[in-house]
Amino acid sequence: MMLKAFQTDALDGLCSKDQLDLLDSVDCLRSQGISHYVSLPQIIVCGDQSSGKSSVLEAISGVSFPVRSNLSTRFPTELVLRKTSQTGVSVSIVPHQARTESERLALGSFHEQLEGFEGLPSLIENAKAAMGISTHGKAFSKDLLRVEVSGPDRPHLTIVDLPGLIHSETKQQSASDIELVQDVVQSYMKEPRSIILAVVSAKNDYANQIVLKLARAADKKGSRTLGVITKPDTLVAGSESEALYVALARNLDVQFRLGWHVLKNMDSETGDWTLEDRDIKEENFFSQGIWEVLPRSLLGINNLRGRLSKVLLGQIAAELPSLIDEIGVKSSACRSRLDKLGYPRATLVEQQLYLIQLSQEFQALVKAAVDGTYTDPFFGDAKSGPGYQKRLRAVVQNLNLDFADDIARRGHCREITDSKGTSNNVIPITRDRFLDHIQNLMKRTKGRELPGTFNPMIVSDLFLEQSAPWEAIARDHVDKVWKAVKEFLNHAVAYVADSTTSEAIFQKIFKPALNQLLENLNEKTTELLTPHQKGHPITYNHYFTETLQKLRNERNRKEYSKIIKQFFAVPTLERSHHCDGQHDLYQLVTALVQRTEPDMNRFASSEALDCMEAYYKVALKRFIDDVAVEIIEAKLISPLGGIFTPVAVSAMPADSVTSMAGESEDDRAQRAQLIEQLDVLTKGSDTCKRFIGVRTMAPLNPILSPTATLQTMRLTRTRGLGIRSMETMDHR
Numbered sequence: 001m002m003l004k005a006f007q008t009d010a011l012d013g014l015c016s017k018d019q020l021d022l023l024d025s026v027d028c029l030r031s032q033g034i035s036h037y038v039s040l041p042q043i044i045v046c047g048d049q050s051s052g053k054s055s056v057l058e059a060i061s062g063v064s065f066p067v068r069s070n071l072s073t074r075f076p077t078e079l080v081l082r083k084t085s086q087t088g089v090s091v092s093i094v095p096h097q098a099r100t101e102s103e104r105l106a107l108g109s110f111h112e113q114l115e116g117f118e119g120l121p122s123l124i125e126n127a128k129a130a131m132g133i134s135t136h137g138k139a140f141s142k143d144l145l146r147v148e149v150s151g152p153d154r155p156h157l158t159i160v161d162l163p164g165l166i167h168s169e170t171k172q173q174s175a176s177d178i179e180l181v182q183d184v185v186q187s188y189m190k191e192p193r194s195i196i197l198a199v200v201s202a203k204n205d206y207a208n209q210i211v212l213k214l215a216r217a218a219d220k221k222g223s224r225t226l227g228v229i230t231k232p233d234t235l236v237a238g239s240e241s242e243a244l245y246v247a248l249a250r251n252l253d254v255q256f257r258l259g260w261h262v263l264k265n266m267d268s269e270t271g272d273w274t275l276e277d278r279d280i281k282e283e284n285f286f287s288q289g290i291w292e293v294l295p296r297s298l299l300g301i302n303n304l305r306g307r308l309s310k311v312l313l314g315q316i317a318a319e320l321p322s323l324i325d326e327i328g329v330k331s332s333a334c335r336s337r338l339d340k341l342g343y344p345r346a347t348l349v350e351q352q353l354y355l356i357q358l359s360q361e362f363q364a365l366v367k368a369a370v371d372g373t374y375t376d377p378f379f380g381d382a383k384s385g386p387g388y389q390k391r392l393r394a395v396v397q398n399l400n401l402d403f404a405d406d407i408a409r410r411g412h413c414r415e416i417t418d419s420k421g422t423s424n425n426v427i428p429i430t431r432d433r434f435l436d437h438i439q440n441l442m443k444r445t446k447g448r449e450l451p452g453t454f455n456p457m458i459v460s461d462l463f464l465e466q467s468a469p470w471e472a473i474a475r476d477h478v479d480k481v482w483k484a485v486k487e488f489l490n491h492a493v494a495y496v497a498d499s500t501t502s503e504a505i506f507q508k509i510f511k512p513a514l515n516q517l518l519e520n521l522n523e524k525t526t527e528l529l530t531p532h533q534k535g536h537p538i539t540y541n542h543y544f545t546e547t548l549q550k551l552r553n554e555r556n557r558k559e560y561s562k563i564i565k566q567f568f569a570v571p572t573l574e575r576s577h578h579c580d581g582q583h584d585l586y587q588l589v590t591a592l593v594q595r596t597e598p599d600m601n602r603f604a605s606s607e608a609l610d611c612m613e614a615y616y617k618v619a620l621k622r623f624i625d626d627v628a629v630e631i632i633e634a635k636l637i638s639p640l641g642g643i644f645t646p647v648a649v650s651a652m653p654a655d656s657v658t659s660m661a662g663e664s665e666d667d668r669a670q671r672a673q674l675i676e677q678l679d680v681l682t683k684g685s686d687t688c689k690r691f692i693g694v695r696t697m698a699p700l701n702p703i704l705s706p707t708a709t710l711q712t713m714r715l716t717r718t719r720g721l722g723i724r725s726m727e728t729m730d731h732r
Helices: 017-031 052-063 102-108 122-130 173-191 210-218 238-251 275-286 289-293 301-341 346-371 387-389 394-411 429-443 459-467 470-496 499-534 542-568 585-593 600-642 646-650 654-661 665-689
Strands: 042-047 077-083 090-095 111-114 144-151 157-161 195-201 225-230 260-262 413-417 428-430 711-719 724-730
Touching: 017 195, 042 052, 042 173, 042 210, 052 077, 052 157, 052 195, 052 225, 052 301, 077 711, 090 102, 090 122, 090 260, 102 122, 122 665, 157 585, 173 195, 173 210, 195 210, 195 301, 225 238, 225 301, 238 260, 238 289, 238 387, 260 301, 275 289, 275 301, 301 665, 346 394, 346 470, 346 499, 346 600, 346 646, 346 654, 387 394, 394 470, 394 600, 413 429, 429 459, 429 600, 459 499, 459 600, 470 499, 499 600, 499 654, 542 600
Parallel strands: 042 157, 042 195, 077 144, 195 225, 225 260, 413 428
Antiparallel strands: 077 157, 090 111, 090 144, 711 724
């Protein structure tokens, strides 16, 4: 590798000290490894193989990598350029996250610094060997080569150069290499804070170059892509191809918000040359032909350096507040997972303390859920499925209401109606047919009762028939509530403990306790059903007599209404009628008084039916309340807090404690990984926050596209937060 000197007078006033500090802060974040967890603002250079990508990078940076003309970039290369008084070069490897722990340690330890540039080529070859890249071995790598170059004549810029996109297989490049390179490029492109520098070669039809297709897929609105056209000297003057590329440069065909730029680079086979030679030849080329009519801001390397620095600086400043927020969210999630894992648990005492802590947290969640106090973050969003399942009191209340409605609709075996058809598995029957059924039953159970009366036991038999569906409905309800409690316990233990411990607690403590609770629930359900299934109807509730009287009054009202309508020859009694002529009201009274049931057994059956219906309503109300209070509340909800307590943990055998709270190798590895991740995120957060209150940035005047309005960006303080965000203002 060699460095080419070039003048940067045009860049001297580009960045203020605050702006340089801001750029340095992002480089600091990247060197800390935070890019594994959050997307950082960066410029990525993408293009098809042989598109001139390396020449673009070399012209921007003055850094020439020692590669043959037929060999492309084999790994992502992050080139960090900083303008400092001292010249220096540093090379390191940032391992890809897919690497194993041992590989990450080995590659991460590769870090070399040079005072001169003579040993740089061999240093980069050593880095390639460390990544496993060789002529006959692996052709490409996802690891990142980080090259930091500082000096008084360097522009202040950070660019990531990506391997060139491959069109077809060769002896040196397999189908898996094509896929790997495309995966690497797409992974960088899809990062929302990446500025895509899409390089296309004028040597080929730009419609056939893969980079534009991938850039469009990753940046659908074209808001963070800047196109670069290389090799314009290969176009025939006055040709249709030249006209198409000029239109492309004007942002008239493939449109990007950041526009396009055109460069004329030196041929890699030219031999030794200086940046001054390159710039002179480029200036001469763009001063003739069709290119001289294009705006000068779209041509040449000097203008591109300025555009890139401004674009990157603007992206960093604009994304800083959201970057801080994202780091905060990731840090909170990391701490939450560490809290679940708890402290290292190597000894029995540590394991017991961990279980005691979990039991206390569990009891607090159970109490909040049972009381209906859903303020803990555990409960989440009530509109989501898990959020509703965690709100145990709401779930139980709603299930109890559903039970009451369900048993009221289909808890009775027969329903007296004049219409045909069935619904809710209830048998529809007319009153006359029901009386026939009762009359037949009374004949078979006749005792010493007088004619026109009925044996009280007939009410018991009728009630037993009518309430037959209760058991199935009640047991189904109990099972639903029990399953809801099981779901809640799953959520609760998963919230307070890591996955391994929570699974062990559920299997060894919760599952046996739930089975015992279910057994208790079934026993209590049988106990409450027994009086209704085997006992004699007993009630001292005045609602029974009120209901009985209402039933009789309603039946009498129907009979009286029928007689009156016949007497006055009117279709309905629901409105007033004018009666003409004379009417024998004595005859009406006689008809009303003589409304008797001549069949004494029929009369007794009717009385028995009224008594059964009245008692059924009283018993049903009592049964609904008993199920909710005596079964659900007393036998299921109330005991929940005692399933997993500190006292129970203290009394556990040592082997039980270890089997639940002992750590696996996976848990220890996960804790170490989370601690490392949290450390990186914390350092990143501290780095960002140091720049929240940076002073107002100097105007940047970025040139975004030929038709874009000149804008300046300044940092403004967000109301109430003390966070500076980017604000654009038109200068017209």
